[in-house]
Amino acid sequence: MITYIARRMVTAVFMLLAIAFVTIALFFGASKDPARAMCGKPCPAETKEKVSAYMQTDQSVVWQYGQFVKGLVAGRTYGEGRQQVHCDAPCFGYSFPNRSDVTSLITERLPVTLSLAAGAAVLCLVVGIGLGALSAIRRGGLVDRFSTGFAMFGLSVPTFLVGLLVVQVFGFMLNALPYSGFVSFSESPADWAWHLIGPWMVLSFILAAGYIRVTRTQLLNELSAEHLVAMTARGASPRQVNRHAVRGVMVPVVAMFALDVTALLGGSVIAEKVFSLHGLGDLLLSGVNESDLSIVVGVTLFSAFLIIVGNLIADLLMPLLDPRIRRA
Amino acid sequence: MSADAPILEMTDVSKRFRTPGGFGRRRNGFLAVDGVSLRVERGEALGLVGESGSGKSTLARMANGLVTPTSGTVRTDGQDVAALSRRGLRRLRRNVAMVFQDPLASLNPRQTVRQTLENVYRAHGETTSTGELVALLESVGLGPDYLGRYPHEASGGQLQRVAVARALALKPDLIIADEPTSALDVSVRAQILNLLADLQRDQGISFLHVSHDLAVIRLYSDRVAVMQRGRVVETGPSDEIFRSPQHPCTQALVAATPEAELPT
Numbered sequence: 001m002i003t004y005i006a007r008r009m010v011t012a013v014f015m016l017l018a019i020a021f022v023t024i025a026l027f028f029g030a031s032k033d034p035a036r037a038m039c040g041k042p043c044p045a046e047t048k049e050k051v052s053a054y055m056q057t058d059q060s061v062v063w064q065y066g067q068f069v070k071g072l073v074a075g076r077t078y079g080e081g082r083q084q085v086h087c088d089a090p091c092f093g094y095s096f097p098n099r100s101d102v103t104s105l106i107t108e109r110l111p112v113t114l115s116l117a118a119g120a121a122v123l124c125l126v127v128g129i130g131l132g133a134l135s136a137i138r139r140g141g142l143v144d145r146f147s148t149g150f151a152m153f154g155l156s157v158p159t160f161l162v163g164l165l166v167v168q169v170f171g172f173m174l175n176a177l178p179y180s181g182f183v184s185f186s187e188s189p190a191d192w193a194w195h196l197i198g199p200w201m202v203l204s205f206i207l208a209a210g211y212i213r214v215t216r217t218q219l220l221n222e223l224s225a226e227h228l229v230a231m232t233a234r235g236a237s238p239r240q241v242n243r244h245a246v247r248g249v250m251v252p253v254v255a256m257f258a259l260d261v262t263a264l265l266g267g268s269v270i271a272e273k274v275f276s277l278h279g280l281g282d283l284l285l286s287g288v289n290e291s292d293l294s295i296v297v298g299v300t301l302f303s304a305f306l307i308i309v310g311n312l313i314a315d316l317l318m319p320l321l322d323p324r325i326r327r328a
Numbered sequence: 329m330s331a332d333a334p335i336l337e338m339t340d341v342s343k344r345f346r347t348p349g350g351f352g353r354r355r356n357g358f359l360a361v362d363g364v365s366l367r368v369e370r371g372e373a374l375g376l377v378g379e380s381g382s383g384k385s386t387l388a389r390m391a392n393g394l395v396t397p398t399s400g401t402v403r404t405d406g407q408d409v410a411a412l413s414r415r416g417l418r419r420l421r422r423n424v425a426m427v428f429q430d431p432l433a434s435l436n437p438r439q440t441v442r443q444t445l446e447n448v449y450r451a452h453g454e455t456t457s458t459g460e461l462v463a464l465l466e467s468v469g470l471g472p473d474y475l476g477r478y479p480h481e482a483s484g485g486q487l488q489r490v491a492v493a494r495a496l497a498l499k500p501d502l503i504i505a506d507e508p509t510s511a512l513d514v515s516v517r518a519q520i521l522n523l524l525a526d527l528q529r530d531q532g533i534s535f536l537h538v539s540h541d542l543a544v545i546r547l548y549s550d551r552v553a554v555m556q557r558g559r560v561v562e563t564g565p566s567d568e569i570f571r572s573p574q575h576p577c578t579q580a581l582v583a584a585t586p587e588a589e590l591p592t
Binding site: 225226227229230231232233234235236237240244247248321322323324 | 392394414418419420421422425426428430433434435436437438440447448450451452478480491494495497498
């Protein structure tokens with residue numbers, strides 16, 4: 001067990017290093033010059049060169065990658081003398097437009113993304129599993145028809161449309177919900193939730209669709225399983241039988257949830273944009289717009305790390321839920 | 329209940345399944361069982377044969393209330409199954425066990441043999457000891473090491489033994505065996521059938537044995553009922569039915585059985 005986790009972790013480190021290299025190489029290949037964005041409006045060639053040297057973007061991809069890995073272990077220093085900036089030991093890069101190291105930029109934005117992800121995850125589980133289970137139990141009934149349609153809609157409609165509709169209807173037309181801004185939880189939990197209801201609704205609406213469908217089909221499969229008929233035949237009560245059916249539904253739901261939660265924690269670009277929230281998705285977007293390599297690499301690695309950890313947790317949970325799944 | 333009443337008595341039982349309607353399709357349903365009367369005496373093994381789709385399984389499942397008849401009465405252990413409350417039905421099922429065709433499907437894949445067996449006791453608010461479970465497994469010819477196994481870790485024949493053990497757990501008076509050997513290899517088929525025959529002889533358990541295989545029924549049943557398209561077309565002692573089948577359907581079934589040519 002412990003060796004298994006250790007092995008997965010070692011693999012993960014190599015995977016992350018590879019992802020970092022690909023991100024840096026792709027960014028390097030893009031035609032935009034990061035130094036051009038930093039050197040100001042009238043940009044003489046020599047100033048640009050100096051900026052480029054200072055940011056160390058004039059070097060080859062391999063050299064930049066080497067520096068990045070070195071920075072992770074030993075920290076990294078840019079420039080000399082008065083202009084010198086230092087980035088401490090686990091250095092994921094330094095953002096020149098923001099004059100800050102990427103690590104603190106990420107931790108600064110994390111509470112927003114965390115709040116967004118937590119609420120959306122809880123809401124989509126409750127709505128998705130609830131509606132999915134209800135429609136499986138009363139198959140063909142009113143709830144089933146409603147939630148199947150709801151799921152179909154959620155799967156086919158893009159996030160930004162739902163987001164804009166929510167802003168328009170609840171924010172502007174009904175004046176019922178705030179349409180932008182963020183209040184931290186420690187400041188006022190009520191205001192925090194109040195500001196996040198809109199984005200939670202949007203994200204969980206999109207995500208819940210998948211859970212409705214998976215829960216419904218899986219529960220229908222389970223309920224018709226012969227071992228449950230056998231239980232009934234041997235005198236088990238409907239409650240006991242249902243408890244067994246639920247176990248079977250858990251497996252795909254947990255697998256799906258692990259992926260969705262990690263994706264949410266990595267930042268939701270569109271929802272954050274629509275509701276003007278400054279989370280990780282927004283950070284990534286600004287990094288791309290400002291040709292800020294360090295931010296792009298940092299946020300990408302952070303998301304990749306979450307996905308790897310999320311998958312590991314899901315893989316560890318699976319055999320507990322279903323003994324037929326055994327680790328090789 | 330009353331010791332002299334037959335363990336199972338069906339009077340003029342019918343079952344009509346609803347079929348989905350559609351454009352230009354009449355919604356008159358499918359008559360799976362059509363006015364069948366049948367009885368199983370205590371300690372007797374009744375074989376129910378017929379081609380697929382003849383209503384055997386539906387009929388068998390009406391005995392413990394898994395299927396509710398559209399008309400007619402089913403009296404199991406002297407009680408009218410349709411009149412039983414939910415609790416009454418559960419109490420009845422304690423006494424009427426069932427063995428299904430596919431053991432891998434009829435055992436919960438996420439539970440060990442031990443959990444599966446324990447659940448039977450738990451369903452009726454009882455507890456059990458490891459010693460009891462080991463004895464139970466022993467009675468179907470399995471060692472105690474099977475307690476910790478999951479269904480995917482055992483073979484079909486072993487699993488069917490577990491299913492039989494599950495049926496035996498609460499000492500039932502009647503076991504409904506719905507094609508208990510059709511999913512098994514020919515080599516293990518005889519073992520399971522002999523196991524069931526021993527149970528009938530040693531513990532006096534009555535059997536309703538559903539099969540499409542007349543040769544199986546002949547060897548392991550006292551009496552035979554032949555079904556065709558929802559009706560019982562012929563009933564009688566096994567040997568008699570086998571020796572001089574009256575109904576064309578029975579004759580066809582007998583003729584299709586290879587062992588029919590062997591001298592007895």
